[in-house]
Amino acid sequence: MTLPTFDRNAAYTTRLGRAYAGDSRDLLKQLPDGSIDLVMTSPPFALQRQKAYGNLDQLEYLDWLTEFATLVKPKLKETGSFVVDVGGAYQKGVPSRSLYNFRIPIRFCDELGYFLAQDFYWFNPSKLPSPIEWVNKRKLRAKDAVNTVWWFGKTEWPKANVSKVLAPYSDRMKTLIKDPTKFYTPKVRPSGHDIGTSFGKDNGGAIPPNLITIPNTESNGRYLAGCKLVGAKSHPARFPSKLPEFFIRFLTEPGDLVLDIFAGSNTTGQVAEAEGRRWLSFEERQDYVAESVFRFMDLTSTPAELEAGYRAVKAGRELDLSKLVKQKRLGFGEAAE
Structure with missing residues (x-):
């Protein structure tokens, strides 16, 4: 199946995808309706302190994000999903939480007709204590280490298969599966649920919860190495590869x-x-798009080739990486470089 075309050249092309530099609102309008299986994204958060990648205050944020969500909905297939990772924030000047991230699903569902398939929470155990004022200085709050990840469907029945994202069994569970009768006696729980012997069956893994624990600690992959090579700062708010990996496996099939x-750094x-x-990836800043080519260039590329690719994209020249993309399929739980 071919990719949709636009009124501009792609910044770069790979075997399966294309990256575009431009405003997503303009590019979304050019997509055929009913063509997208999954929109997986992490927009700039509504923070009080301005960031280098751009972010709006909480009062403007909902209107701004709703504009994009309005354009996304008709582009989704009837079984398509829209997954949005958003971080929390505090009210300005006081240790009281903003409700902006919780207003997102209410507005999307009530005004735009989306359906909230499920709420997920991404716990980043490696996150530094923040916000500094309330956590480090005054010791009034615990560190903020959880993002809300809203999974919306265009209908009540978005495509999904949780068996594609099963978690490895614990050692205790592996022991139980080997001989259920030796280690487990069926009984009715206080809640009234009769568990029976279903726990003794090997289903290939455990069903994951909607709390996803992923440390955001990548520090020495080829993306950062490439940025260092050309003297670029790199995107300051990258999400770890395991986050989109989970939802891509859960909500799509090969070829979708x-x-x-x-897109930022295009994880x-x-x-x-x-x-x-x-x-497809849409990113407004040309420098971020240019830096993201390092995610797709072959590990055998010379420093001169890496820099030439980056310079070409930064200058607005289309780059064909279809023969250079690393063809290794990531294993579940393996971080992208």
Whole structure:
């Protein structure tokens, strides 16, 4: 299946995807309706302190994000999903939480007709204590280490298969499976649920919870190495590859089309390529798009080739990486470089 075309050249092309530099609102309007299986994205958060990648205050944020969500909905297939990772924030000047991230699903569902398939929570155990004022200085709050990840469907029945994202069994569970009668006696729980002997069956793994624990600790992959090579700062708010990997495996099949409308360093595109999904990425800043080519260039590329690719994209020249993309499929739980 071919990828949709636009009124501009792609910044770069791979075997399965294309990255575009431009405003997602303009690019979304050019997509055919009913063409996207999954929009997986992490927009700039509504923080009080301005960041280098751009972010709006909480009062403006909902209107701004709703504009994108309005454009996304008709582009999704009837079985398509829209997954949005958003961080929490405090009210300005006081240790009281903003409710902006919880207003997102209410507004999307009540006004735009989305359906909230499930709420997920990404716990980043490696996150530094923040906000500094309330956590480090005054010792009034615990550190903020959880993002809300809203999974929306265009209908009540978005495509999903949790068996594609099963978690490894614990050692205790492996022992139980080997001989259920030796280690477990069926009984009725206080809640009234009769568990029976179903826990003794090997289903290939445990069903994951909607609390996803992923440390955001990548520090020496080829993306950062490439940025260092050319003297670029790198994107300051990258999410770890395991986050889009989970939802891409959960909500799509090989050959499906995945889109990131706030692509940043294009982690979503890299994971989609590794998982055999077609992909598109939209990112407004040309420098971030140029830096993201390092995610797709072959590990055998010379420093001169890496820099030439980066310079070409930064200058607005289309780059064909279809023969250079690393063809290794990521294993579940393996971080992209």
